[in-house]
Amino acid sequence: MTHIVWDWNGTLFHDTDAVVGATNEIFRPYGVGPFDLEGFREVYTRPIWVAYERIIGRPLAEGEWEQLDHGFHLHYHELMLACQLAEGATASLRAWGDSGRTQSLLSMWGHDRLVPKVGEFGLDHHFARVDGLRAASGGPKAEHMVLHLKALDLDPGQVVVIGDSVDDAHAAQHVGARAILYTGGMTRRSELERVGVPVVDSLQQALNLADTGSAESRRSIH
Structure with a gap:
């Protein structure tokens, strides 16, 4: 029986406006930007400090990453208050649960902020487990997936x-699970497609692929 592990930021939680807005705020003193969503997608990558180096055109100085990261989260946590769930998020969670299958949430956002936010939207009962980041710096998501x-x-x-x-x-891929990527976040579709897993433009499409697990899931959906 298939279990879904959902991501939060940029997947279930549509926070692109807050991400772009907070990024513009921290780079305002540098005289860079402002970016719109598509402009930021052009420079966005993980780890995020690499994207920041692209933005300013040089390596970050000692202590500069910490300063920018702190500033980003200050602005993000204010701007995200206006953000809502992604289209179809609640319906998708409900449909999967109603089918008798399980789902959980794994995010690289801070655990102490993630849990109350999920509860604020009334979603906590859908998940067998909710895990956010419990350390100052998370690095890649792979090892967190292992523990989850x-x-x-x-x-x-x-x-x-x-x-x-x-x-x-x-x-x-690190744990041997399937992946479906959704274009509602910060990463360009072309970059997502290079990974070689299904890429979809809606959560309903993602749910359909998770449900079938068929050969259809190996091609990109437009």
């Missing part, structure tokens, strides 16, 4: 990861 699946005692072969970044796909 171990805590749930899941066979990775029965798991599909739905997220909006290349990092989500790499985390799935």
Whole structure:
């Protein structure tokens, strides 16, 4: 029976406006920008400090990453208050749960902020487990995926990861799970497609692929 591990930021939670807005704020003193969503997608990559170096055109100085990261989160946590769930998020979670299958949430956002935000939207009851980042710096998502699946005692072969970044796909591949990537986040479709997993433009499409697990899931959906 298939279990879905959902990503949060850029997947279930449509926060692109907050990400772009917070980024523009921290780079205002540099005289760079402002970016719109498509402009930021052109420079966005993980790890994020590489994107920042692209933006300013040089390596970050000692202590500069910490300063920018702190400033970003200050602005993000204010701007995200205006953000809502992605289209189809609640319906997708409900449909999967109603089918008798399980799902969980793994995010690289801070655990102490993630849990109340999920509860604020009334989604917590959909998830067998909710894990956010419990350390100051998370690095790649892969090792967090290992711990998440171990805590749930899941066979990775029965798991599909739905997220909006290349990092989500790499985390799935690391544990031997399937991945479906959604274009609602910060990463360009062309970059997502290079990973070689299905790429979709809606959460409903992602759910359909998770449901079938057929040959259809190996091609990109437009």
